[in-house]
Amino acid sequence: MADTLLEIRDLKIEATVYPPGEKPQDIVIVDGVSLALEKGKVLGLIGESGAGKSTIGLSAMSYGRGGVRLTGGDILLNGREIRRARGSALRALRGHEVTYVAQSAAAAFNPAKRLMEQVIETSLWHGVASRAEAEARAVALFAKLGLPDPETFGQRYPHQVSGGQLQRAMTAMALCPEPDLVIFDEPTTALDVTTQIDVLAAIKEAIRDTGVAALYITHDLAVVAQVSDDIMVLRNGKTVEYGPVDQIINHPQEDYTRALVSVRSMEHPEKTDEAESVLTVDHVTARYRGTHFDVLKDVTVSLQPGHTLAVVGESGSGKSTLARAITGLLPPTKGAIHFAGRTLSPALAQRTKDDLRELQMIYQMADVAMNPRQTVGTIIGRPLEFYFGLRGEAKRKRVQELLDQIEMGEGYIDRYPAELSGGQKQRVCIARALAAKPKLIICDEVTSALDPLVADGILKLLLNLQEQQNVAYLFITHDLATVRAIADSIAVMYQGEVVRYGPKASVLSPPFDDYTDLLLSSVPEMRIGWLEEVIAHRKMESAGH
Amino acid sequence: MRIPLAALIGLFFTALFFLTAIFAPWIAPYGMAEVVSRDIWAPSSAEFLLGTDNLGRDLLSRMIYGGRTTIFIATAATILSFTTGSVLGFLAAVVGGWVDQVLSRFVDLLMSIPSLIFALVVLSVMPVTVPVLIVVMGLLDSTRVYRLARAVAVDINVMDYVEAAKLRGEGRGWIIFREILPNALSPLVAEMGLRFIFMVLFVSTLSFLGLGVQPPMADWGGLVKENADGIVYGIGAALYPAIAIATLAISVNLVADWVLNRTTSLKGGRGG
Numbered sequence: 001m002a003d004t005l006l007e008i009r010d011l012k013i014e015a016t017v018y019p020p021g022e023k024p025q026d027i028v029i030v031d032g033v034s035l036a037l038e039k040g041k042v043l044g045l046i047g048e049s050g051a052g053k054s055t056i057g058l059s060a061m062s063y064g065r066g067g068v069r070l071t072g073g074d075i076l077l078n079g080r081e082i083r084r085a086r087g088s089a090l091r092a093l094r095g096h097e098v099t100y101v102a103q104s105a106a107a108a109f110n111p112a113k114r115l116m117e118q119v120i121e122t123s124l125w126h127g128v129a130s131r132a133e134a135e136a137r138a139v140a141l142f143a144k145l146g147l148p149d150p151e152t153f154g155q156r157y158p159h160q161v162s163g164g165q166l167q168r169a170m171t172a173m174a175l176c177p178e179p180d181l182v183i184f185d186e187p188t189t190a191l192d193v194t195t196q197i198d199v200l201a202a203i204k205e206a207i208r209d210t211g212v213a214a215l216y217i218t219h220d221l222a223v224v225a226q227v228s229d230d231i232m233v234l235r236n237g238k239t240v241e242y243g244p245v246d247q248i249i250n251h252p253q254e255d256y257t258r259a260l261v262s263v264r265s266m267e268h269p270e271k272t273d274e275a276e277s278v279l280t281v282d283h284v285t286a287r288y289r290g291t292h293f294d295v296l297k298d299v300t301v302s303l304q305p306g307h308t309l310a311v312v313g314e315s316g317s318g319k320s321t322l323a324r325a326i327t328g329l330l331p332p333t334k335g336a337i338h339f340a341g342r343t344l345s346p347a348l349a350q351r352t353k354d355d356l357r358e359l360q361m362i363y364q365m366a367d368v369a370m371n372p373r374q375t376v377g378t379i380i381g382r383p384l385e386f387y388f389g390l391r392g393e394a395k396r397k398r399v400q401e402l403l404d405q406i407e408m409g410e411g412y413i414d415r416y417p418a419e420l421s422g423g424q425k426q427r428v429c430i431a432r433a434l435a436a437k438p439k440l441i442i443c444d445e446v447t448s449a450l451d452p453l454v455a456d457g458i459l460k461l462l463l464n465l466q467e468q469q470n471v472a473y474l475f476i477t478h479d480l481a482t483v484r485a486i487a488d489s490i491a492v493m494y495q496g497e498v499v500r501y502g503p504k505a506s507v508l509s510p511p512f513d514d515y516t517d518l519l520l521s522s523v524p525e526m527r528i529g530w531l532e533e534v535i536a537h538r539k540m541e542s543a544g545h
Numbered sequence: 546m547r548i549p550l551a552a553l554i555g556l557f558f559t560a561l562f563f564l565t566a567i568f569a570p571w572i573a574p575y576g577m578a579e580v581v582s583r584d585i586w587a588p589s590s591a592e593f594l595l596g597t598d599n600l601g602r603d604l605l606s607r608m609i610y611g612g613r614t615t616i617f618i619a620t621a622a623t624i625l626s627f628t629t630g631s632v633l634g635f636l637a638a639v640v641g642g643w644v645d646q647v648l649s650r651f652v653d654l655l656m657s658i659p660s661l662i663f664a665l666v667v668l669s670v671m672p673v674t675v676p677v678l679i680v681v682m683g684l685l686d687s688t689r690v691y692r693l694a695r696a697v698a699v700d701i702n703v704m705d706y707v708e709a710a711k712l713r714g715e716g717r718g719w720i721i722f723r724e725i726l727p728n729a730l731s732p733l734v735a736e737m738g739l740r741f742i743f744m745v746l747f748v749s750t751l752s753f754l755g756l757g758v759q760p761p762m763a764d765w766g767g768l769v770k771e772n773a774d775g776i777v778y779g780i781g782a783a784l785y786p787a788i789a790i791a792t793l794a795i796s797v798n799l800v801a802d803w804v805l806n807r808t809t810s811l812k813g814g815r816g817g
Contacts, residue, residue: 327712328712348712351714356712357714360712361709363705365705368705369705369709370706371706372728383713386713386714432709436713
C-alpha cells in the first residue's frame with residue numbers, strides 16, 4: 001500500500017455535552033470508524049445530521065471542534081500518526097498537507113480583506129511559495145475553476161462576488177498550497193441548484209487536474225455520486241456501508257443505504273379534476289417599502305381545493321415574497337388576491353378572522369416557528385382556543401387528535417420544542433396549521449432544513465392529510481425532487497416573474513424555456529456520470545449557438 | 546445543580562439583608578429615632594453593639610431600620626422602572642413606526658441629562674417624600690430598562706413564531722405578554738439585579754446630599770452623612786453604613802452574575 005495517503009483505524013471521538021440542570025456528560029459521537037484513502041482519490045462521507053461525517057472529516061487534520069476530542073484509534077497521514085500530534089507538528093500539517101473547504105464561504109472569508117490576500121495566506125505562512133509564485137498559482141487556479149477575469153479576480157472583496165464564486169475562491173484557497181488532501185465540508189449545500197452544478201463541475205475538474213485526494217462530506221447522495229471514487233455511509237457515528245461508488249449507488253447492501261438511494265424517487269400522480277379555485281393571485285405586483293424595484297412583477301396563478309401548486313425558483317426569485325403578499329404581510333401595490341370566493345384586503349390588519357383562519361402557513365425552520373417557552377399543547381391548542389373557543393378538556397382532547405393525525409401519538413402534549421427532533425418539530429407546526437381547519441396552507445420550504453429520509457416522511461404526511469381534509473397547498477421550494485413528489489401544478493419563478501406555469505406534466509415536459517431548462521437539468525440525479533453528461537451537453541449547446 | 550461558592554456567598558448576604566429589612570422592628574434592640582445614651586459616638590459595648598451615633602442613638606438599630614428604608618425604596622423603584630421600561634420597550638418594538646420614534650427620542654432626551662443632576666433638580670422643587678423619591682428614581686431608571694427591553698424585543702419580534710401569531714390575528718397583548726415576555730425574561734431578570742444596586746447607590750447618594758430620605762427617618766446614605774463629621778475625630782460610625790452599602794451591592798451582583806451565567810451560558814445553559 002505504497003500510495004495510501006490517509007488511513008484511519010478504529011477512530012473514536014467523544015464530546016462533552018451539557019444537558020440543562022444535569023452534570024456534564026461524555027458521549028461517543030464517532031465509534032470504530034476505519035477508512036483508507038489513496039493518493040488522488042475522492043472519498044465521499046455521507047449521512048444525515050449527527051452522523052459524525054464532518055467530525056470524521058476534520059479528524060483527517062487531527063482537529064476537533066469545540067469540546068470534541070479524538071480519544072481513540074490511529075490516524076495515519078503519509079504514514080505518520082497524527083492523532084496524538086501536538087503544537088508545531090499540527091501547525092505544519094494544517095493548511096499545507098491538509099486543507100479545508102467550509103460550507104458557508106460567505107461566513108468563512110474575512111470581509112475586510114481582498115480575496116487574493118486570503119487565498120495565498122497559508123502558502124506564504126508555510127513558506128511553500130514566494131508572494132509572486134503564490135499569486136501566479138492563485139491566478140491559474142481561478143482560471144481553472146472558471147472564475148471571471150482570473151487576473152484581477154483576486155483584487156475584489158468577498159462581498160463583490162457571488163456565493164458560487166466565493167465557494168470556488170475558497171476551493172482555490174484550499175488548493176493553493178498544493179496539499180495532499182482537501183476536506184470539502186458540504187461545499188455546495190448552501191448554493192442554488194443552478195450554481196451548485198457549476199461549482200461541482202469546477203471542483204471535480206480541479207481535483208482531477210491537480211491529482212489531490214479529497215474527503216467530500218455531504219448529506220446529498222446524488223451529489224457525492226458525481227465526484228467520489230468511494231463512498232462511506234455513516235449513521236450515528238458508525239459505518240453503515242463502505243465501498244466503491246458503483247456498489248453504493250447501484251447495488252446497496254444495507255437497508256439504510258437503499259433508503260437513501262431511493263429517497264428522491266417519490267412519485268405523485270397529478271390531479272386533473274376541475275373545480276372553482278380556492279386561491280387566485282391576480283396580476284399581483286409588490287415591492288418592499290423604501291425600495292425602488294418590484295420584487296413581484298405581475299404574478300398570476302391559481303389553485304384548486306385539495307390541489308398543490310409548487311412555486312419553484314432560486315433564492316431571490318420572489319417565491320417567499322409571493323407568500324408574504326398572499327398572507328398580507330406585504331400588501332401588493334397592484335393586483336388582487338381572491339380567496340375562497342372573496343377578495344382579500346391587501347393588508348393583514350383589515351382581514352377578518354375567517355380569512356386568517358382559512359389561510360395557514362408552515363415555515364422552513366420549525367425551530368424558530370415555535371415559541372421555545374410554550375409546550376406542544378399550547379402551540380397546537382392556541383388556534384383552537386383563538387378560532388373555535390375550545391378550552392380545558394375539550395381543547396386537550398382535540399390537540400391529542402391532531403397529534404394522532406400527524407402520527408405522533410401520546411406523551412408529547414406537555415413537551416417543549418427543544419425536546420423534539422427536527423422532523424417532530426415540523427410535524428407540530430403542521431398540526432398547528434391543521435388546528436385552524438384551513439382551506440389553504442402555504443408551505444415555505446418546509447422540508448429544506450430536514451434530512452432526506454425525514455423530509456420524505458413529512459411529504460407523505462402532507463399528502464395523506466390533503467387526501468383526508470381536501471386542503472390546498474401552496475408549496476414553495478427550490479428542490480425539484482420535492483416538486484415531483486407533491487405538486488399538481490407548477491409555477492417557475494425567476495427574478496420576480498412567473499416564467500412558466502401550468503399542470504405538472506406540461507411544465508416538466510419539453511419544449512422548455514431557457515431558464516426552466518437550466519433549472520431542470522441542474523438537479524443532481526442519483527446516477528454515476530450524470531454530471532459529465534450535463535456539462536458535455538451544455539458545452540455542445542453553447543458551441544452550437 | 547451545583548451553586549458556585551461566589552453565588553452562595555452572594556445569596557447568603559442578600560438573604561440576610563432582606564430578612565433583616567423585613568423583620569427590622571423585631572430585630573432592632575432599640576427604636577429607630579430613640580435617644581438612648583447621653584454619650585454621642587460612644588464606642589461599641591455590650592449595650593450598644595455598634596456604639597451610638599451623633600445624637601446618642603443606638604447605631605445598630607438605626608442601621609437595621611436604615612437598611613429597611615434603603616432596601617424598600619430601591620426595591621419599589623426597581624419594580625416601577627422594570628414595569629414601565631419593559632412594557633414601553635416591548636410596545637415600541639412590536640408597534641414600531643411613530644410610536645417607537647416618539648418613545649425612543651424621549652428616552653434619548655432623558656438619558657442625555659445625567660440622572661443624578663436631573664433628580665436633584667426635580668427633588669429640589671418637589672416635596673421630598675418616600676413616594677416621590679420612588680417615582681422619580683423609578684422613572685429615570687426606566688429609560689435604561691426601556692433600551693434593553695426594546696433591543697431584546699426587536700430581536701424576538703422578527704422570529705417566525707411571532708409572525709405566526711400575527712398571522713393568526715393575535716392582539717398586541719398576547720404578542721407582548723405570551724410570545725415576547727417569556728423569551729425576554731432571562732436577560733431582564735439578570736439586569737434587574739444590576740438596576741437594583743444602582744437604585745441602592747442612587748438613593749444613598751441622594752440622602753447623602755440631603756435630598757433623599759429626610760431625618761429623623763434612617764437610611765444608609767443618610768447615616769453616612771449624619772456621622773461623617775465623626776471621621777475628623779477618628780470615629781468610624783460612618784463606616785458601618787458605607788460597608789453595608791458595599792456588601793449589599795457586591796452580594797446582589799454575585800447573584801445576578803450567577804443568574805446571567807445560568808440562563809445565557811454558551812455551554813449548557815438554557816440559552817435563549
